[in-house]
Amino acid sequence: MIKQLSWKVGGQQGEGIDSAGEILATALNRKGYYLYGYRHFSSRIKGGHSNTKIRISTSPVRSISDELDILVAFDQETIDLNAFELIEGGIILADAKFNPAVPEGISARLLAVPFTKIAEEVGMAQMKNMVAVGASAALLGISVDAFQEVIEERFARKGQKIVDKNMEAISRGVEFVISEVGDISNFKLEPSDGKKRLYMIGNDAIALGAVAAGARLMAAYPITPSSEIMEYLIKRLPEFGGTVVQTEDEIAAITMVIGANYGGVRALTASAGPGLSLMTEAIGLAGMTETPAVIVNTQRGGPSTGLPTKQEQSDLLAMLYSTHGEIPKIVIAPSTAEECFYDTIQAFNLAEQYQCPVIILSDLALSLGKQTVEPLDYDRIKIDRGKLVLDDEELPELENSELFPRYEFTPDGISRRVLPGKKNGLHHVTGVEHDQTGRPSENPVNRKKMMDKRLSKLANGIQFEEPVFLDAKHEEADLLIVGFCSTRGTIHEAMERLEAEGMKVNHAHVRQVLPFPTDIMAEQMKKAKKVIVVENNATGQLTNLIKMHVGMAEKLVHIGKYDGNPFLPSEIYKQCKELFVHGHI
């Protein structure tokens, strides 16, 4: 019996690979196992090698692993490309139809299972993926019953007959494997705790967070890897009176969001690097006009079109600095699907409290990686609209065509915000420098005061729950490993391995990027001999940001990866280890 293993299914895109992974994972999640699933896919719809790797564990996991225990292959290419990951004693379940062969130098055991033949006997060749699910379940020691509910939900609308056939395909897969290898497998999972949890991608969590935060309008242009947010909201917003507008481009999306927020509805847009590049001028408008706006950036490989379906974290500095001029802006970076949910709610509150744009910075691995999430807590949903003048509040009469002081100077720099349509609230809004009522003004005294007013809103920090995630038990550490977004789980695993070898390692994950949590980071960095910054980019953007805000440049070591793939725990482990070997620590 084992506590955790990795399973991978691969084949041509469009062959039912995703749904095989989905069904196996959903069934296991419902049994109480922790899961992390990561899809490897290309920028095309059909054809081309695609695979999904799923980590299954009895304790929380948030990263893919270095190794692979079970590989399910629908074609020889899958074996050729992935077999090297298999551990000694790993197993390949391959469709007998293509006469699978194990490449030289691979010690894994090959079990040819007639996926297609069994599926055809059951009734439909495309159910070969369900035979594969059954074959996998047999190895894991998971009974067929575990799939009944999932299969019913998934195929109910196609009729009972289809449900039964899919279940039969799974059963036949189980039976075949048991008859071949017997009921003894090295991969049987230890029992789970049986608790109910959720299984979702970061994008689902962001979209659900937006609904919970009261967002009722989304304007967006489709782009990988953000489109799931839009797809979810297209499905759900109408139930709450809201809607999604698919705009002509990302500039229309962000400006529509600004117009909607000005009108008083919580609105968002979501995109990836190319879209964010187009939005930068308008983000400046939101900053200048003190209009709330929530923008999600699911980072992918750049620059230009870059690697549209691959992991990267290279938009960090662009999110902080790409707009011309100087505006107040908040950038937060969730690192788990759970945080994606709660942070999105916070993002809408922050946008209204500080009346400025808020960017939620995710990355492909976080947005599309599917992970087990502890039950989400309704009682943590709080809505705070800041200094918004409410509908039932009466405003004093405006005499002699005076205007409401929308940009009034206040001690905290935040002025009362009134929505169009409100009697006695008339004011102007402009991206041109303006006075307290919003009228254009080039007066140098006013200009300086207005700049200071806007920037002072964030100058004393913001009310964000967890600016830095800390797993830092050592007062004196050999290493502090720093990351942001999806690398959280991978760093954790590398850290566990280093600690097991006697090193003292702390972990800080930056969750609030702007305003930068300088004090917290400085305190943690002081405790460590070296600070390793792990980031999916070439130039060390977070490393440089830390250097700029905190200093201690002599302690900083940048570990970058920009080949399109997420870090593996071993890569971080090895590079940290080398610092010891070479006496840097």
Place this chain on the structure above:
Amino acid sequence: MATFKDFRNKVKPNWCPGCGDFSVLAAMQRAFANVGLEPHDVAIVSGIGCSGRISGYVNAYGFHGVHGRALPIAQGLKLANRGLTVIAAGGDGDGFAIGMAHTIHAIRRNVDITYIVMDNQVYGLTKGQTSPRSEMGFKTKSTPHGSIEAAINPMEMALTVGAGFVAQSVSSDLKQLTHVIEEGIKHKGFSLINVYSPCVTYNKINTYDWFKEHLVNLDDDPNYDPADRSMAMQKLMENNGLVTGIIYQNKERKPYEDMIKGFKETPLSKQDIMLTREQFDKLVAEFA
């Protein structure tokens, strides 16, 4: 009830004396009063350029945004609060150059807003460069040998992409201008109103006198039927677009807001946004 004077404020426009935009401002103020609006019912979203300043000159809510993007801002605002009368306004550069994609898609989308273009066929605020509305051969700082690009015909373009309300007028005809703005506001859906608004400083060709000589007023033609799209197209082609009045109106087509599934009469901005525990549990169940 508000009169046109209630839509005036104390800001002095920074337009040149004689600028056509003064008439557009006056016509807007009159039209708002004539259709029975109060200042707080109206929001004007404008672009960048001389004409873009108009949102600051009306005693109403005003949003002066970024160049070329008045339309998406205005649509977002209208979707947030469908109870508001939302006017988008800007120049020909704003609407037919940098913002052309938004113009076409706003027409297609058909959100119930009114878009007034102050068309002076030149870039004024940047001191006289060619515009997509400049005629072939038009000499400016950026086209010293005359423009070698064809001018856009915005009215024909609007008909082609399916506009439900297309009108054109000229700054010298305050009465007609006021009327078409009123009708544009009353029209359910997107309305495009192009106004020949002469630039007295940088356009010495398309002057008030020139328009007087060249424009054909459709209101004078008893046989003209604005419900007839092919007649509209024919009239525009015959006159090289130089017609005024309501060129085309389709009263049948529903605005975008009426076609969104589940979209309520109560403006989004006035709805309760906190989910109930029951609603939340139901949403979460999808991921179990």
